[in-house]
Amino acid sequence: MQATMLSIPDLIKKKRDGNALSDDDIQFFLQAVVENNIQEAQTGAMLMAIFMKGMVATETMALTKAMKLSGEVLSWPEEWAGLVVDKHSTGGVGDKVSLVLAPALAACGLKVPMISGRGLSHTGGTLDKLESIPGFNVSQPFPKLRSILAEVGCVIVGQTVSLVPADRILYALRDATSTVESLPLITGSIISKKAAESLNSLVLDVKFGRSAICKDLASAKALGESLVTAGNNLGMNTRAVFTHMSNPIGRCIGNSVEVIESLETLKGKGPSDLMELVSTLGGVLLVMTGKVSSLSEGGRLITESVTGGAALAKFQAMMVAQGVSNENAQSLCSAQADYHRILRRADHQTELRTHTQGVVMEIDGLVLAEVLHQLGAGRTNAGEPINHSVGAELLVSLGESVNKGRPWLRIHFESPALTPDQTKEAWRPPIGVDYARDASPPEFVKNNFVPTTLKI
Helix, strand or coil, X not given: CCCXXXXXXXXXXXXXXXXCCCHHHHHHHXXXXXXXXXXXXXXXHHHXXXXXXXXXXXXXXXHHHHHHCCCCCCCCCHHHCCCEEEEEECCCXXXXXXXXXXXXXXXXXXXXXXXXXXXXXXXXXXXXXXXXXXXXXXXXXXXXXXXXXXXXXXXXXXXXXXXXXHHHHHHHHHXXXXXXXXXXXXXXXXXXXXXXXXXXXXXXXXXXXXXXXXXXXXXXXXXXXXXXXXXXXXCCEEEEEEEECCCCCCCEEECHHHXXXXXXXXXXXXXXXXXXXXXXXXXXXHHHCCCCCCHHHHHHHHHHHHHCCHHHHHHHHXXXXXXXXXXXHXXXXXXXXXXXXXXXXXXXXXXXXXXXXXXXXXXXXXXXXXXXXXXXXXXXXXXXXXCCCCEEEECCCCCCEECCCCEEEEEEECCCCXXXXXXXXXXXXXXXXXXXXXXXXXXXXXXXXCCCEECC
């Protein structure tokens, strides 16, 4: 790197005034962040300047590449060439896709080093779900991670200290400075971590709707284009799939309840919307790696890996490799599993009932997630403890006719207890009963998948 002629205050002023930062400017700034040679206030000021003024494509690319190179870059055996893949979701409610997809891809012969995150605000985290399984260790040193990948084919872990340290620092400050929504900062954060995994192929599940970071398809496409461009420019074959995220995915929201639903899905008894997402995202990756020639063939292979039990066997092997006892892993994966013998069950359950007769037209996932967050299922600040047993089960489906007094939601809670206001809030927006249509369900009900694939 050539020595920059500008100081940190000069760089902040340059971006504040709407000018583009050079590659050297960006590398100098990130080096100061990682080496702690910059005041936290200055880092926050730069993030806000980027948020307010944006970045051109070349700046975003330079930012992403420099973030990737700020720490360790993983490497894999030559015989895995073309087979190392991952998936990233921009976040949703009830999103347990990774728990089913990773073992399904492994069962199809791919290597899946899935580096995931924890939940923050209303979105659930894959690591939090897995940690509801006693003994599951999401912190694995790289030699162990590689060993699990060689033996099982999939591993789900958290970000290590040495992997993209620039992102770990900036991510925490983005939340504190209200710059989370910045397109170049989102792109840099997501793609730098995936590039540091040395992936061959990456599929992005870019969500839009009330429960997503992108509220409409247009903003989701803008984010998707930025992510796909950056991923491909860093040598990863990258595609995006756009999926609707207003209604919850599947029937369960929470940590341990989503693990149970994932296990039921791996046993061939999962909800159709979850399996559609799994088979679509997995099918895209199988096409991208050359395993199949069409999306339909890829989706069929993913589905067969689930219904035939191969994906379940991979999930069981992954649990054992990551610290779960053989007995518990075998019990959880058995046909007649007593899940709550192993997974913690909340002390209290209560069912909410419909206030009128009608047809369920929508279920607002955002409101349900916010209520569960207040009950302890989520965290407001990074590092806060959560209650894995808190969650909710949907007892009705979109398009279903319901009578007045029908149970539609079961909430699992402990302390704090469910308040009357929370009960009222949970009922009002999510049930979405169409009072005018109380006869038969509509012929077509929108699901959680929008079959749009973007490749730059």
